Amino acid sequence: MSDWSVIITGASRGLGRATALALARLGAAVLLNARSASDLTHLRDEIVSAGGRAEMLAADISQPDTPERLVAAAVLHFGGLDAVINNAGALAPLARIADSDPRLWQRNLVVNVWAPFALVQAALPHLRRAPHGRVVNVSSGAAVRPVPGWSAYCASKAAINMFTAVLAAEEPEITALALRPGVIDTSMQQTLRELGADAMPPEEYQRYVQLHSEGMLLPPEAPGQALAMLALHAPRAWSGRFISWDAPEVQALMSEMSG
Numbered sequence: 134m135s136d137w138s139v140i141i142t143g144a145s146r147g148l149g150r151a152t153a154l155a156l157a158r159l160g161a162a163v164l165l166n167a168r169s170a171s172d173l174t175h176l177r178d179e180i181v182s183a184g185g186r187a188e189m190l191a192a193d194i195s196q197p198d199t200p201e202r203l204v205a206a207a208v209l210h211f212g213g214l215d216a217v218i219n220n221a222g223a224l225a226p227l228a229r230i231a232d233s234d235p236r237l238w239q240r241n242l243v244v245n246v247w248a249p250f251a252l253v254q255a256a257l258p259h260l261r262r263a264p265h266g267r268v269v270n271v272s273s274g275a276a277v278r279p280v281p282g283w284s285a286y287c288a289s290k291a292a293i294n295m296f297t298a299v300l301a302a303e304e305p306e307i308t309a310l311a312l313r314p315g316v317i318d319t320s321m322q323q324t325l326r327e328l329g330a331d332a333m334p335p336e337e338y339q340r341y342v343q344l345h346s347e348g349m350l351l352p353p354e355a356p357g358q359a360l361a362m363l364a365l366h367a368p369r370a371w372s373g374r375f376i377s378w379d380a381p382e383v384q385a386l387m388s389e390m391s392g
């Protein structure tokens with residue numbers, strides 16, 4: 134069993150859940166966060182009954198005190214903090230700029246950008262003390278590709294990429310990455326299929342419908358394994374990069390570490 138201690142947000146389902154399970158299998162103690170207490174309780178119990186270490190804090194990551202509470206809980210339960218995974222994410226509003234609800238637009242930026250900033254700020258004193266402190270911010274291909282109907286989401290993911298690059302420049306002792314996790318079979322994709330038709334150009338919308346109907350969406354376990362591995366083993370030389378879960382160097386790191 135290792136001594137790693139990792140906070141992961143958005144752990145109740147989808148990519149975050151798969152990543153938390155992968156972290157626990159790799160020997161890390163995980164502090165699970167999301168709003169759904171019952172889903173987190175099931176996940177924590179699953180990890181603990183398989184011999185792993187997990188604690189949970191059910192809270193909205195966009196509330197002012199949640200980031201500090203998460204860091205305090207990780208230190209209390211696990212004695213320190215080695216890595217933070219900012220995975221919780223919001224897609225809404227799915228609407229063209231002219232039609233977007235300004236409050237939903239603002240909320241998107243708070244969940245997708247402010248919360249990662251606040252969690253990293255609260256965690257920094259501990260990450261600096263860790264032998265290899267790491268931050269992985271879950272980004273998206275939408276950070277570098279404009280999708281009509283997704284203005285808040287695209288802008289937030291572009292912001293998280295630059296936040297990651299500045300963090301890497303300011304904190305040479307820490308490894309900070311922004312991860313493109315691919316197109317994954319999660320409830321975010323389901324929401325897109327259910328609500329995206331009116332906001333997105335037909336060919337763009339059909340692309341996602343087709344990926345689903347042809348079984349081409351990734352199972353969360355595939356990028357989840359890469360995300361867990363990066364949070365524990367990403368080399369410092371990569372710090373500041375926006376990197377894809379299936380980049381050859383990420384796959385090589387996974388083979389090396391699990392071989």
Ligand SMILES: NC(=O)c1ccc[n+]([C@@H]2O[C@H](COP(=O)([O-])OP(=O)(O)OC[C@H]3O[C@@H](n4cnc5c(N)ncnc54)[C@H](OP(=O)(O)O)[C@@H]3O)[C@@H](O)[C@H]2O)c1
Nearest residue numbers: 143145146147148167168169194221222316317319320321
């Ligand atoms: N799915 C894709 O194709 C895809 C592609 C590129 C990038 N991503 C990124 O991958 C990450 C995970 O997405 P996913 O596809 O797994 O989505 P998902 O299934 O919708 O899961 C989102 C997670 O975030 C949590 N969350 C949302 N708002 C929160 C808040 N205010 N406070 C705390 N937790 C919150 C949700 O839990 P609760 O509802 O219980 O709070 C849930 O655990 C996101 O950053 C997303 O942008 C996804």
